[in-house]
Amino acid sequence: MAESELLEFHRAIDRSESTKGMYVYRAILYRDGASGGRFYMRVFRPGMSKADVDLEDLLAEVKSQQAGPCPGAGDVGGEPLLVDIAQVFPKLPPSFMSVEPQADLYVKKLEIGLYDNPAFHKARRDAIMSEANVLEELRRRPHPHIVKYLGCMVEHSRIVGFVLEPYKQTLLQRCLAKETPLKVGRCIAQIAAALAHLHDMGYCHNDVTPRNIMLKEDDTAVLIDFDSCQRMGETLLKGTAAGWRDDASRTSVVKNDWLGLALVENFLRKSFGANE
Template identity: 30%
Template sequence: MGALSCLVELTKAPDTLPPNTYVKHPNLSTYEIFQEHNVLNLGPKGLLEEARAMEIISQHPHPNIIHYHGCRVRRGRITGLVLDRHSNTLNDHLKNKVGSVDKEPFMQALISAIDHLHSLGWAHNDLNPGNILVDKEGMPVLIDFGSAREMGAKLGTSRGTKGWIEGEMKDYHMSDKRHDLFAIDKIRLWLDAPMFSD
């Protein structure tokens, strides 16, 4: 694995991917929205922003934060992020009755991951059951760093998930650890009586 200076020193993933990895590609579901508003450049920009966040966070690993292997690159452009593979999000794990979670150890591990992120000066800004995977031991693995920014930085196009933020989406524009703390409390309550999104 080497760094690509043309891509702001992002790590290039190995050509032969390690076992149990997943390639996260750009979110094509937003393509029509971006096209309608003449901002198609925001799609690749979002993946680049997430890659930058993963580069910094991966320099300080934590067992409950997804392991990042680098970027897939084609013709000088990022085509995907290579991450460890886990079977289910917390939402799907409970919705599909794959298993249960032991709430207190699960929450302690999740809080440990968020505290670690905050100690680096970053906030996740989109904490919800769809952005938490469940590993084989039933513990959380924090994913989706598309909204992650240094605290105080302006959020990009990705900025939280409706229903999991405090206040209105229109007021949600700066990275702040309070976003994560609010979501932690909401997840703790949600685990007592989960309601599922599709």
Template identity: 30%
Template sequence: MSASSFDADALVPTVSSIQGRLKRVLESSEIFEEVDGVYAYTGTLIVYQAGKNLYHGRMICRSSLTEIRIEDATNITLIPTAAYRPLCPPTFTQASSPSNCFVKRPGLISYDRVLSSDNPYQIAEQVLQECQTCEFLKKHPHPNIAECLGCEIQDKVITGICFTRYPQTLMRRVNLGSDMKRSKVLQGIENGIRHLHQLNLVHNDLNPSNVMLLNDDTPIIIDFDSCRRTYEWYDEDVQISLPSNDLDALGEMREWLSENVTKQYQFKE
């Protein structure tokens, strides 16, 4: 169980270095584990960059992202490029100007678990899967589905997926307490997922952080790394990809956005 932070656009430089190379923290995630029947903080996982290489490590001391001292990290592991950057098939679209868009890069904070699994390349495979989904959606666009501009490619491998940049997430808008056209937001989200379902796709991870809002409150569904065809698919819990997954999640969001004093959520924490 962990709480993560990640800022791909504002990498945090530190004063330390490895053999003269500047190190930058890319991701951090606090770990909470059950100790004597109580969940307690047991450490912080980090991903950092040194030169052209990425590393995974663990911290014992609890620190904010900007205060992490990389030299105190233990269990340091080099993350091979092939573990998170798949070869780009020739049929994929290369983005023409990735500097003017949002570039989604894979999260690597779980690499320790990936490395100990039966498939150490599952992150790269997930990137490839999302790219394939986005290539398909490029042929079937919808005003409530994020516009993919193609892949960011370096040395024949995929380094990121490029999307049109949108102002803010639904989660942030609600947290800021800003007014919005709730019925328009919910209807747009439903229109987007119905479009996916007509294409025999299920999003499988619909939540307020995966919905962006335009300035006129038009919702845009993002993040397709869990999107699958409507047949059995497997994750840690051996779940099934069904349209009801998205419709149930939409119901939760509708309740979350309601003005009811007492929220009646379907899924309990």
């Protein structure tokens, strides 16, 4: 029998006014080794990190509880709750490409998040479909400096991940490692070309940061991560990471991309100087 696999680990905090910012619980999503099903559980372990998670220990702890009323499945301290993937993952449209993941490819596995809140289920499905639509358009209109998308990873006719070409490292990792000098001007020009291609398609990326730019072995820059990418003029569903955006922006506009790229260039100049 296969071992159970940890899929997601989230630290939940209370956002109510009375206890705002206080730790509440850890949310864990795992794949059961016997059934292959996804399960969601919540535990009160304030000091526990992702590296500390022992699924067998947590499951044994839940089963050993004898005193007091037993919490419901999915409640804090309760038994694991079987995840209905139809609630959070959208159906694969007939025109979309589906592929089997392979060892030499990268799979962006789509997170479920806090499954205990049904109010977010439709929003999650809509966000996944939004990203899938962009990637499918890019499959038909590729660009050398935009991540190569190969198709969707599918389970039970549902989109659960995106299969992509793998790259060496993120731009942020390169900056932190400070290896050989990076040709900053070349990198920025390549991402500018990728953004112009998106804009020609009627989209804005809306999340241009060093984490969302990757480098190939020869330092060719590639734009990745399209979960904030939306058509021009649409209200932002997610938006740009803090520190890399116009905080007043609420819509998908080209200004978001050029501001993000300018901030990335400033960041690179601090790390690599005026090297072109």
